Amino acid sequence: MDSNKRRHVGHRRDNTVLPLAAGVAVVAASCLTLFVKALLKRNSKPTQKQGKGREGGSAPKSPGAGAYVRGMREREYVRLIPDVEMLSLQSLLRRIQKARGWQFRDDAARDQAWARVLATAQSAAGGAWPLDFTPNDVTPEQLQALCDAVEAEFLGGLxxxxxxxxxxxxxxxxxxxxxxDPYSWLSGLHEDNTIFVNSNRWREEVSQDNPLVFEGALCRSKLEALAHTLGHELTHAVVLNFFPAMDASSPAYTPDDKHGPVFMWLNRRLFGHVGHASKRLFNT
Ligand SMILES: [Zn+2]
Incomplete structure (x- = not known):
């Protein structure tokens, strides 16, 4: 059903790999992200599909709603979120921060939360995930345990x-x-709360020597990249389940295939994710 359009991580179906000299420091990641954003912006196709789905070109106009452009700075796109929606988002964020026990600006606490997710996932109770898993060997129980761990750490079970x-x-x-969506990129969320992770895109190696930058987060293993991917989809799930009206038609959420200002604002505060692109640091 078109109305049940999926959300997916990223939009490009190509697999742009940026050739970079080995030895690029981790600090280059943010610069790379900016560069990638510029590339994505330049290459981006219109995401509106007339007459297909709720994200089509018939979205109601509201002041400034048409002005969202991918790559905008937060101080610019945050103005596009209506006050009534922002109050709801802030209220939920306060509840989540209280439940999980740390504020979104606390980078150290966030890093520790991701480390706990990985440790849990590798434990017997968390699914005994190998860092470099093979998609064919992954069980539904492992996937559920990993998603539950990300949800518990970052959303406090709310x-x-x-x-x-x-x-x-x-x-x-x-x-x-x-x-x-057989051509989905990494993953996508359905209206029935099912997150599809495209197994075909998870066969490559992600390692210390060949890391992946997922929305600003440096992932040194495939498991780490998958955890961050689930975080991205859980941001969509938060909007879908807490704010269904916003999910359906907010001009501050629906632009850019539901990666508009509301998504960008939440994804950063919930998971520390910035932008929406995953890239290799090195071309190996
Ligand atoms: Zn998405």
Whole structure:
């Protein structure tokens, strides 16, 4: 169904790999991200699909709503979020920060939370994930455990509680080909709270020597990259399950295939993610 359009990480179906000399320092990541954003912006196609889905060109106009452009600075795009929506977002963020026990500006706490997710995932109770997993060997139980770990650490269990309270289907992860979007990039969230992770895109190695930058986060293993990917999809799931009206039609959320100002604002505060692009640091 077109109205059940999926969200996916990123938009480009090509696999741009930027040739960079080995030995580029980690600090180059942010510069690279900017460069990649510029590339993506230059190459981006219009995301509006007339007459197909809710994200089409018939979105209602509101002051400034048409002005969102990918790559905008936060102080620019935050003005495009209506006050009533911002108040709801801030209220939820306060609850989540209280539940998880740290503020979004606390970089050290965030890094520790990601480290705990990885440690949990590698433990027996968390699915005994190998850092460099093979998609064919991954079980549904492992995927559920990883998603639950990310949710618990970063959302403090509030999304799971909201889903239960609203009688919505539990968030679940499927590693395979998305039937609605066989050409999906890394992953996508469906309206029934299913996150599809495209197994075809998870066969490459991600390692210390060949890391991946996911929305500003340096991932040194495939497991780390997958955890961050689930975080991205959980940002969509937060909007879908806490603010369904916003998910359906907010001009501050729906632009750029539902990566508009609301998504950008939340994804940064919930997971520390900036932008939406994953890139190799090195071309090996
Ligand atoms: Zn997305």
């Amino acid at each position: 999304l799971a509680e909201q889903v239960r309270r609203a009688g919505r289907p539990r968030i679940r992860v499927v590693l395979g080909v998305d039937p609605r």
